[in-house]
Amino acid sequence: MKSKAVVLVSGGLDSTTMLAIAQQQEFDVYGLTFHYGQRHDGEIAAARRVAEAFQLTTHIVVDIDLRSMGGSALTDDIDVPKNNSADEIGSEIPVTYVPARNTIFLSFALAWAEVLQCNDIFIGVNALDYSGYPDCRPEYIAAFQEMANRATKRTVEGQPLTIHTPLIHWSKSKIIQRGLECGVDYGMTTSCYDPSATGLACGHCDACLLRIKGFTENGMTDPAQYVN
Amino acid sequence: MKSKAVVLVSGGLDSTTMLAIAQQQEFDVYGLTFHYGQRHDGEIAAARRVAEAFQLTTHIVVDIDLRSMGGSALTDDIDVPKNNSADEIGSEIPVTYVPARNTIFLSFALAWAEVLQCNDIFIGVNALDYSGYPDCRPEYIAAFQEMANRATKRTVEGQPLTIHTPLIHWSKSKIIQRGLECGVDYGMTTSCYDPSATGLACGHCDACLLRIKGFTENGMTDPAQYVN
Numbered sequence: 001m002k003s004k005a006v007v008l009v010s011g012g013l014d015s016t017t018m019l020a021i022a023q024q025q026e027f028d029v030y031g032l033t034f035h036y037g038q039r040h041d042g043e044i045a046a047a048r049r050v051a052e053a054f055q056l057t058t059h060i061v062v063d064i065d066l067r068s069m070g071g072s073a074l075t076d077d078i079d080v081p082k083n084n085s086a087d088e089i090g091s092e093i094p095v096t097y098v099p100a101r102n103t104i105f106l107s108f109a110l111a112w113a114e115v116l117q118c119n120d121i122f123i124g125v126n127a128l129d130y131s132g133y134p135d136c137r138p139e140y141i142a143a144f145q146e147m148a149n150r151a152t153k154r155t156v157e158g159q160p161l162t163i164h165t166p167l168i169h170w171s172k173s174k175i176i177q178r179g180l181e182c183g184v185d186y187g188m189t190t191s192c193y194d195p196s197a198t199g200l201a202c203g204h205c206d207a208c209l210l211r212i213k214g215f216t217e218n219g220m221t222d223p224a225q226y227v228n
Numbered sequence: 229m230k231s232k233a234v235v236l237v238s239g240g241l242d243s244t245t246m247l248a249i250a251q252q253q254e255f256d257v258y259g260l261t262f263h264y265g266q267r268h269d270g271e272i273a274a275a276r277r278v279a280e281a282f283q284l285t286t287h288i289v290v291d292i293d294l295r296s297m298g299g300s301a302l303t304d305d306i307d308v309p310k311n312n313s314a315d316e317i318g319s320e321i322p323v324t325y326v327p328a329r330n331t332i333f334l335s336f337a338l339a340w341a342e343v344l345q346c347n348d349i350f351i352g353v354n355a356l357d358y359s360g361y362p363d364c365r366p367e368y369i370a371a372f373q374e375m376a377n378r379a380t381k382r383t384v385e386g387q388p389l390t391i392h393t394p395l396i397h398w399s400k401s402k403i404i405q406r407g408l409e410c411g412v413d414y415g416m417t418t419s420c421y422d423p424s425a426t427g428l429a430c431g432h433c434d435a436c437l438l439r440i441k442g443f444t445e446n447g448m449t450d451p452a453q454y455v456n
Contacts, residue, residue: 063293069340100339103379107335111328112297140378147371151331156362 002028004118005164006109009033009059011046012191013211014124014167017179019054021166022122024182030116031059032109036066036098042199046190053188062108066098102135106144106163113161114152122164128171141165172214180218187223200227230256232346233392234337237261237287239274240419241439242352242395245407247282249394250350252410258344259287260337264294264326270427274418281416290336294326330363334372334391341389342380350392356399369393400442408446415451428455 005027009015022029031054033047044061051059102125109121125136134140145163149155167175179186191211192201201208203226215222233255237243250257259282261275272289279287330353337349353364362368373391377383395403407414419439420429429436431454443450 060296062296063291065291066339068288068290069336069343098339099342100335100380103338103375104332104335107328107332108297110331111294111326114327115297134381134384135379137378140375143371143375143378147331147368147375150365150368150371151363152328153362 002026003120004028004030004116005120005122006030006032006113006116006118007122008105008109008124009047009050010124011043011048011050011189012124012207013172013179013186013189013214014126014175016050016184016186016189017175017182018122018124018166019050020179020182020184022164023054027120027122029054029056030112030118031056032105032112033059033061034064034105034108035061036064036101042190042192042195045199046188049188053185060112064104064108066101066104069099100135102133102140103144106148110148110152110161114154117154117159119159120162120164122166124167125165126167126170126172126175128169136168138165138168141168171217172210173217176214176218176220185223186215187225190224192224196227200225202227230254231348232256232258232344233348233350234258234260234341234344234346235350236333236337236352237275237278238352239271239276239278239417240352240435241400241407241414241417241442242354242403244278244412244414244417245403245410246350246352246394247278248407248410248412250392251282255348255350257282257284258340258346259284260333260340261287261289262292262333262336263289264292264329270418270420270423273427274416277416281413288340292332292336294329294332297327328363330361330368331372334376338376338380338389342382345382345387347387348390348392350394352395353393354395354398354400354403356397364396366393366396369396399445400438401445404442404446404448413451414443418452420452424455428453430455 005022007019007022007029009019009031010033019029031051033044035044102123106123113121125141127137141163145161149160155161190201191207193205193207194202201224212222233250235247235250235257237247237259238261247257259279261272263272330351334351341349353369355365369391373389377388383389418429419435421433421435422430429452440450
C-alpha cells in the first residue's frame with residue numbers, strides 16, 4: 001500500500017509541480033487547500049482543477065480567517081506592486097507577505113497528518129525566487145519540523161514527521177522544466193496576485209513576472225491566460 | 229506606554245487566571261479566542277464575558293475549521309469520558325485531545341503579534357494536570373518559540389517573540405489560589421467538556437473533576453453552575 005502524504009495545493013505553478021513529484025515518488029496524495037480571505041477565489045478554483053486532474057482521492061479546502069487580523073496586500077486593501085525589476089523582486093520582504101502564513105498552513109497540515117496517520121507533508125516553498133519571505137527558508141522549515149516532532153501524539157510516540165520541500169533551491173525555470181517532464185499542464189494553474197474579475201492574470205505583479213520569465217527560459221510561452 | 233501582549237482566552241479557569249497575571253505584569257492585553265467546531269458555544273460566550281470583565285480594548289474570535297479534519301472527542305462524535313479517577317486523569321493521552329490544537333492556536337497568535345507589532349504571547353498550558361497532551365509540555369513550547377523566531381518578518385528582523393506560560397508547572401489548586409489573589413471571579417468561567425444544553429457543567433468529565441478538586445483544596449466550592 002502506498003504511503004499517504006499531505007500536500008499543500010494552492011492552484012499555483014509551484015505546488016502543482018510538487019504534487020506531480022509527490023505522485024512520482026509513489027505517495028498517495030491528500031490535497032490540502034486554504035481559503036483565507038484571498039482577494040479572489042480563482043486560486044481555489046485552480047486548486048480544485050489541479051486536484052481533479054491528478055485524481056486525488058481526497059482534497060479538502062479549509063476555511064481560515066486571516067482577514068480578521070489584517071497586515072497584508074493579499075488580504076487587506078493595500079495595492080499589489082507592479083512591474084518590479086528582476087533586482088527588486090526578492091530584494092526585500094514584499095507587502096504581499098502574509099504574516100505567519102506558512103506556519104498556519106503547516107499547523108493544519110500537521111493536524112491532518114495525525115488524523116490520517118501519515119508521516120509526510122509536502123510544501124512548495126522556494127527560497128530562491130522568494131528570498132524575501134522568512135518562512136520559505138530551509139532553516140525555518142527545519143525548525144518547524146523540529147517543533148512538529150514534539151507537538152502531537154503521533155510524532156512523540158515514535159512516528160516522526162518529515163516536511164518535504166523539493167522545490168526549495170530550484171529556480172522558477174527549473175521548476176517548470178521538471179513539471180513539464182512530469183507532464184504537468186500549466187494552463188490549469190494560476191499564480192497572479194491581482195487577477196481580473198474574470199480570472200485573467202495581470203502579467204505585471206511579481207508572481208506573473210517570475211512565471212513568464214521561467215517559461216521564456218524554457219523557450220516556451222506561458223499557457224496561462226493573461227489580460228493583455 | 230504599556231507593551232502589547234496577545235493572550236489566548238478560552239473562557240476557562242486557566243486562561244482567565246493567566247489573563248489576570250498578564251494584566252498585573254502591566255501588559256496591554258489583546259485577547260484571542262478560537263471558534264473551532266467545539267460541540268458547544270458556551271466557551272465562546274464565557275470568553276466574551278471574561279474579555280468584558282477585564283475591559284480588554286481588543287478581543288477577536290477567529291473561526292477555524294478543525295471539524296473538517298476530525299480526530300477528537302471535542303470536535304467529533306466520540307463520547308467524552310466520565311468519572312475517571314485521579315490516577316486515570318493524565319495517565320495517557322485522552323480522546324479529548326485535539327490534533328495539533330496548540331500549534332494551530334499559537335500560529336494564529338504569531339500572525340496577530342506581527343500585525344500588532346508585539347513581542348509577547350501568553351498561553352495557559354499546564355504540564356501537570358494535563359500531562360497527557362504533548363503540546364502542553366515546556367519542550368514543545370520552547371520548540372515553538374524557536375520556530376517562531378525564524379518564521380516572521382518581525383522576529384527575523386531583531387524583535388524576537390517570547391511565549392509566556394506562567395501556569396505550566398502549577399497545580400490546579402495553585403492556579404485557583406493565584407487567581408483569587410488577583411480577584412478573579414471564577415463564576416464567569418467554564419471548563420466542562422460536555423455541558424448541558426443550557427450551559428451547565430456536567431461535573432463528571434476530567435476538566436470538571438480537576439476543577440472541583442482544585443477549589444476543594446482551597447477550602448472553597450466551585451462557583452460555576454453544575455447540572456447536579
